[in-house]
Amino acid sequence: MTKSKAILFGGTVTSYIRGLRCKECSARYAATKISVCEKCFGPLEVEYDLAALRGGVSKDKISGREKTLWRYIELLPVAGPEKIVDLQPGFTPLRRAKNLGEKLGLTNVWVKDDTVNPTYSFKDRPVAVAVAKAIEWNMDAVGCASTGNLAAATSAAAAKAQLPCYVFAPASLESTKLLAPRLYGATLVPVYGTYDDANRIALLFADRNNWGFVNINMRPYYAEGSKTLIYETCEQLGWQAPDLVLVPLGSGLLLTAVKKGLTELADLGFVRNGHTRISGSQPEGCTPIVDGFNSPSGLVKPVKQPSSIAESLAIGDPASGYEAISIIKKTGGFADAPTSKEVIEAQKLLARTEGVFAEPAGGTVVASLKRRVEKGEVDKSEKVVLLVTGNGLKTPSVLLSSFAPPTPLKPDVKVIENYLRSVSKW
Ligand SMILES: *Cc1c(COP(=O)(O)O)cnc(C)c1O
Numbered sequence: 001m002t003k004s005k006a007i008l009f010g011g012t013v014t015s016y017i018r019g020l021r022c023k024e025c026s027a028r029y030a031a032t033k034i035s036v037c038e039k040c041f042g043p044l045e046v047e048y049d050l051a052a053l054r055g056g057v058s059k060d061k062i063s064g065r066e067k068t069l070w071r072y073i074e075l076l077p078v079a080g081p082e083k084i085v086d087l088q089p090g091f092t093p094l095r096r097a098k099n100l101g102e103k104l105g106l107t108n109v110w111v112k113d114d115t116v117n118p119t120y121s122f123k124d125r126p127v128a129v130a131v132a133k134a135i136e137w138n139m140d141a142v143g144c145a146s147t148g149n150l151a152a153a154t155s156a157a158a159a160k161a162q163l164p165c166y167v168f169a170p171a172s173l174e175s176t177k178l179l180a181p182r183l184y185g186a187t188l189v190p191v192y193g194t195y196d197d198a199n200r201i202a203l204l205f206a207d208r209n210n211w212g213f214v215n216i217n218m219r220p221y222y223a224e225g226s227k228t229l230i231y232e233t234c235e236q237l238g239w240q241a242p243d244l245v246l247v248p249l250g251s252g253l254l255l256t257a258v259k260k261g262l263t264e265l266a267d268l269g270f271v272r273n274g275h276t277r278i279s280g281s282q283p284e285g286c287t288p289i290v291d292g293f294n295s296p297s298g299l300v301k302p303v304k305q306p307s308s309i310a311e312s313l314a315i316g317d318p319a320s321g322y323e324a325i326s327i328i329k330k331t332g333g334f335a336d337a338p339t340s341k342e343v344i345e346a347q348k349l350l351a352r353t354e355g356v357f358a359e360p361a362g363g364t365v366v367a368s369l370k371r372r373v374e375k376g377e378v379d380k381s382e383k384v385v386l387l388v389t390g391n392g393l394k395t396p397s398v399l400l401s402s403f404a405p406p407t408p409l410k411p412d413v414k415v416i417e418n419y420l421r422s423v424s425k426w
Pocket residue numbers: 121122123149150248249250251252253254255312313359361389390
């Protein structure tokens with residue numbers, strides 16, 4: 001706890017948490033360490049006293065605060081700023097994507113650029129809130145089951161908070177993603193198999209000890225960090241909700257958090273209610289949520305062997321899949337599955353139009369927007385926000401194979417002039 005934070009929040013911050021509510025059967029619980037409903041095993045979410053909040057927080061109050069996700073502290077499930085030790089994630093740029101929009105034939109496109117978070121993905125957001133709770137509850141360690149980005153985010157946050165950290169991940173992950181947790185001093189538990197295998201075994205360890213597995217037994221709190229992505233987007237649009245938001249889908253939790261965030265801002269009167277189409281995408285090779293959306297039953301059939309170009313989205317059995325589908329349907333959004341080739345082309349397009357180097361998860365939403373514009377499903381002047389959730393420097397291998405290795409040239413004017421003539425685009 002630093003001095004500047006106490007000053008920032010004026011010393012005292014009222015907590016408006018009312019408790020936890022089951023999303024399936026609406027049973028209510030105190031906001032403690034439980035993560036699933038004891039009656040029906042359904043997922044839980046944090047509820048706030050919105051009536052009291054209306055008097056306690058305002059747009060102006062928020063706008064004057066430090067540029068991190070903690071500017072929304074009254075809307076986050078922490079007791080106060082005192083116990084927060086973190087890397088100050090959030091308040092990432094919302095970039096007006098004029099060049100990309102022109103290429104796609106759209107006039108109002110923005111990129112919410114979460115590639116610049118402390119560990120280069122949006123996962124720093126949910127982790128910040130979960131680790132704050134772990135500190136508050138005096139947990140002995142934190143951990144996660146990860147497809148890569150969560151491993152880095154959890155281990156870095158644990159390092160800052162000086163908590164032991166256990167990362168369960170598929171041993172087959174790209175090597176840069178397995179490097180980060182070890183660099184940050186976490187204990188890496190590389191397991192055979194898929195993310196779902198890692199998740200299942202982590203689940204057993206989470207409850208055995210006083211350990212907070214951020215995306216497992218702290219999931220309701222973890223989700224609250226994710227929603228700050230859409231809070232910021234609305235604030236940066238001048239307290240307006242976008243008409244269309246494109247969300248990359250892993251477990252589907254981010255998409256559900258986008259919906260919760262929008263609903264809360266509307267309930268507080270900060271944005272207009274109900275017009276945002278929330279859309280999701282995942283690339284070919286692991287599309288259980290998109291397939292569920294397209295199936296008559298609307299049910300999610302797990303993918304046993306995901307083989308996705310976007311490792312960070314390769315969750316075969318998505319915990320929030322069903323809820324994500326119902327939100328996409330209710331809001332009139334689309335569920336889209338681009339090909340691997342389209343994803344790579346979209347990563348290049350984003351880089352070359354906006355200077356943003358995204359990982360395949362970012363290429364995925366750009367590719368889906370392009371596909372849906374071509375189908376006539378997006379109006380020219382709709383306010384469109386692309387959630388670009390991870391940095392491409394973490395996943396070079398998918399791109400390296402689409403560029404020939406550079407051939408060195410003699411440092412000679414003639415040689416280089418000839419070379420430039422042969423390759424020049426100008
Ligand atoms: C984890 C992740 C997602 C999806 O998150 P879920 O909440 O599991 O759906 C999207 N993009 C990136 C880069 C991620 O790391």
